Amino acid sequence: MARFMDVHDGFVGVTAGQLEAAHGRDFENERAEGVHVEHAWLDPRQGKVFCLSTGPSTDAVKRVHRQSGHPTDEVYELSLDVE
């Protein structure tokens, strides 16, 4: 299982409730793809969302987000990390 970060633009002014609703749609769609979205962070001023997930492939992560109505082509496979 690999780890991924995907990036979304255009979320300017999005509220906590809207972010939770978007994340909830991912949660509904992810099981079929073997994906799990662990955390999502939003900068509502610049409209940027970062979404950390685990899953089998970049394409599986993209399909979950497309099915949830917030597609992105910007998905990164995070093979290294430090704390």
Place this chain on the structure above:
Amino acid sequence: MARFMDVHDGFVGVTAGQLEAAHGRDFENERAEGVHVEHAWLDPRQGKVFCLSTGPSTDAVKRVHRQSGHPTDEVYELSLDVE
């Protein structure tokens, strides 16, 4: 204290040791700025680094990374998140 994600490009082919060294330089420089870098993730194929931190301001985060030798203008203040 706010939370930030900063994004770096051009880290294609960077190794675990190099990522740890870069993160170590942040750790040396962050105290003076009241910044703490919690986690950094790397996609060495696309050369992308994501760095999650807490601190007093975007400018403080930028200064830490500049002092560590990996400056970036791409810093996002993450006022909302979901798990």
